[in-house]
Amino acid sequence: MTPEQIVHLRRAKDLVDRSYAQPLDVLALASHAHMSPAHFARQFKEAFGESPHQYVLTRRVERAMELLRNTDATVTDVCFEVGFQSLGSFSSAFRRVTDMTPTAYRATAIGYPPTVPGCWAAQWTRPVGRGAEMEKPPPPPRK
Amino acid sequence: MKITIVALRVLDQDSALKFYTQTLGFTQTEDMDLGGMRWLTVAPPDQPELNILLERVGPPFVDGETAAQLDALVAKGAGGTLFFQVEDVRGMFDRLVDQGVEIIQEPIERFYGTDIAIRDDSGNQLRINETTPTNVPWPEDSMTARAQAAAE
Numbered sequence: 001m002t003p004e005q006i007v008h009l010r011r012a013k014d015l016v017d018r019s020y021a022q023p024l025d026v027l028a029l030a031s032h033a034h035m036s037p038a039h040f041a042r043q044f045k046e047a048f049g050e051s052p053h054q055y056v057l058t059r060r061v062e063r064a065m066e067l068l069r070n071t072d073a074t075v076t077d078v079c080f081e082v083g084f085q086s087l088g089s090f091s092s093a094f095r096r097v098t099d100m101t102p103t104a105y106r107a108t109a110i111g112y113p114p115t116v117p118g119c120w121a122a123q124w125t126r127p128v129g130r131g132a133e134m135e136k137p138p139p140p141p142r143k
Numbered sequence: 144m145k146i147t148i149v150a151l152r153v154l155d156q157d158s159a160l161k162f163y164t165q166t167l168g169f170t171q172t173e174d175m176d177l178g179g180m181r182w183l184t185v186a187p188p189d190q191p192e193l194n195i196l197l198e199r200v201g202p203p204f205v206d207g208e209t210a211a212q213l214d215a216l217v218a219k220g221a222g223g224t225l226f227f228q229v230e231d232v233r234g235m236f237d238r239l240v241d242q243g244v245e246i247i248q249e250p251i252e253r254f255y256g257t258d259i260a261i262r263d264d265s266g267n268q269l270r271i272n273e274t275t276p277t278n279v280p281w282p283e284d285s286m287t288a289r290a291q292a293a294a295e
Contacts, residue, residue: 001215002172003154003214003215003218006215006218006219007218007266009219009244010218010219010220010266013220014220014245014247014262015249017248018246018247018248018249037212048219049218070279
């Protein structure tokens with residue numbers, strides 16, 4: 001993979017980080033990276049360890065986790081705020097990433113986040129996808 | 144003890160120099176050939192004593208394969224990160240957008256202020272913060288929150 005290709009892939013990844021709530025699909029991301037969709041999907045996974053689609057879902061769930069922890073927004077509001085089109089798809093993705101329902105996660109996450117800048121915490125507490133197996137979110141703080 | 148120089152790996156020193164001086168308004172503080180290495184430093188406009196070394200890493204410091212791996216990491220955005228403080232982050236954000244800088248994050252209010260995130264021309268992440276207080280509370284167990292509580 002050439003440095004120029006890596007830069008294009010990173011820009012597509014940054015687009016997801018910046019515009020996660022927008023309707024981003026592989027076609028749109030591949031266009032942003034100046035690659036064909038199939039080539040882009042392969043290269044993205046090779047560079048960042050997960051598929052573009054999985055990265056979008058994980059990014060949205062990560063933002064949802066932050067909203068559930070730090071705001072009083074309803075689960076429905078959080079669902080649409082982070083870019084999901086239905087409660088069903090949101091609940092399914094959330095459960096796949098965190099192994100919990102959004103409501104259950106909110107109940108366990110009271111007192112979070114940790115004492116590092118939120119921007120930095122977001123990067124370090126982002127749930128990481130490994131194919132079908134997803135890591136669990138960080139444990140709640142010690143009482 | 145104090146920090147005088149922070150090294151930041153860049154992919155192209157001339158391009159990096161242009162970005163930090165022309166886009167961010169840094170001052171070029173050194174540029175010399177050390178025989179195999181170009182020592183190129185810049186300093187933030189309000190902190191002239193802190194130099195950032197815009198560093199190209201390659202042989203003989205590291206072998207060519209390692210240098211290529213490091214370049215790939217920087218290009219992926221997994222290289223260095225610098226944190227800056229400004230007085231008007233939203234105004235700066237608008238200027239950076241007008242200049243076509245790569246934006247990672249638009250202004251967001253955090254407990255420590257309002258910040259944005261951008262990429263430099265190499266892919267390094269730059270987080271820029273305005274420390275004006277927001278309505279977002281500090282985590283209760285942070286040292287800052289405890290110090291504030293003790294002072295009240």
